[in-house]
Amino acid sequence: MIAGLAWLNEPCLPFDRTAAEAARRRQDQLTKPRGSLGRLEELAIRLAGLQGKPMPAADPVQILLFAADHGVAAESVSVFPQSVTNQMVHNIARGGAAVSVLAAALGARLEIIDLGMVTDPGPIEGVRSERLGPGSGNIAREPAMTSEQQAGAMNAGRAAVERAIDGGARLLIGGEMGIANTTPAAALACALLDLPPADLVGPGTGLDAAGIAHKTEVVATALALHATPGSTPMELLGRLGGFEIAALTGAYLTAAQRGLPVLVDGFIVGAAALAAVRIQPDVRDWLLFAHSSAEPGHRAILEALNADPLLQLGMCLGEASGAAMAVPLLRLACALHQNMATFAEAGVSEG
Ligand SMILES: O=C(O)c1ccc[n+]([C@@H]2O[C@H](COP(=O)([O-])O)[C@@H](O)[C@H]2O)c1
Numbered sequence: 001m002i003a004g005l006a007w008l009n010e011p012c013l014p015f016d017r018t019a020a021e022a023a024r025r026r027q028d029q030l031t032k033p034r035g036s037l038g039r040l041e042e043l044a045i046r047l048a049g050l051q052g053k054p055m056p057a058a059d060p061v062q063i064l065l066f067a068a069d070h071g072v073a074a075e076s077v078s079v080f081p082q083s084v085t086n087q088m089v090h091n092i093a094r095g096g097a098a099v100s101v102l103a104a105a106l107g108a109r110l111e112i113i114d115l116g117m118v119t120d121p122g123p124i125e126g127v128r129s130e131r132l133g134p135g136s137g138n139i140a141r142e143p144a145m146t147s148e149q150q151a152g153a154m155n156a157g158r159a160a161v162e163r164a165i166d167g168g169a170r171l172l173i174g175g176e177m178g179i180a181n182t183t184p185a186a187a188l189a190c191a192l193l194d195l196p197p198a199d200l201v202g203p204g205t206g207l208d209a210a211g212i213a214h215k216t217e218v219v220a221t222a223l224a225l226h227a228t229p230g231s232t233p234m235e236l237l238g239r240l241g242g243f244e245i246a247a248l249t250g251a252y253l254t255a256a257q258r259g260l261p262v263l264v265d266g267f268i269v270g271a272a273a274l275a276a277v278r279i280q281p282d283v284r285d286w287l288l289f290a291h292s293s294a295e296p297g298h299r300a301i302l303e304a305l306n307a308d309p310l311l312q313l314g315m316c317l318g319e320a321s322g323a324a325m326a327v328p329l330l331r332l333a334c335a336l337h338q339n340m341a342t343f344a345e346a347g348v349s350e351g
């Protein structure tokens, strides 16, 4: 056990079957043929069980955006330069990024947390600095992080969720920004799923076939170095992950322990969610999957988590953007659940 992470063993809160059953009974009384709202019915019922309320709500929404750099960028695994992480953090904070626009449109709270970019940007308005170092180590040569950094990242994720809960959040979205982070995400998922790199490695921000072949070799090198037989999920996360990935894992574990439902974004956060579920399988109950990323390796992660995402929009942006897209669906599912008339109220004959 890494010092400072004793909370990892706290159990997840149970799903509230009574609230879910009450929500199911209500769905069956609403003026529609049973089941005719398809997955929207299941969403309302599931959210009722997670929030412990027969009338659930997808509001307030808290988006936590974790940013970090990755030493493996030195292996030419991304089409973008590492400096883009820092530039995009400024853009997100100023309101110009996709996640900024989506958060504003949804009325969602957005917290941006810098866990360590290659160059210390100094204070940025609207960004919380929890800098753990100049990015993670190059996983093709060394572990991604020390155990102190891993504890720091996971505790940063936990503390962010605690702030969100204290602020009244009822739905959590985790997002990330980090040039090259599809490489550690793929490596971590390969190790956790015992799958070959070719199954998880894809274009990320836009590699061509030769670039993907090279990235696959880099992931194979990292796995040969770090994915030793018998390694625990925590060890794999620390050796192959990244600061933002570990923070997301800590955030998802904490959300499940504190009873805050999570809407999961794409490929990188998917790898973090997989790590959280491998650390504590009951975390899975708290995860709703928003979208299926265009990054091809996302499929293996979703299958392993037995997840059937709500949306397939061809998105692979990260930044929590795919999860944000699913918020209106959740809100509409809750509005129907709460506001439709029952057969008795409307004087409509039941079948
Ligand atoms: O979320 C996804 O499914 C996703 C898939 C591919 C790329 N991204 C984003 O693109 C960046 C990583 O891509 P790369 O090619 O630099 O490894 C990172 O900032 C992610 O937010 C995100």
Ligand SMILES: Cc1cc2nc[nH]c2cc1C
Pocket: 080, 084, 088, 176, 177, 178, 205, 317, 318, 319
């Ligand atoms: C411009 C840009 C924006 C992003 N947002 C998340 N990952 C990203 C990667 C790039 C390159």
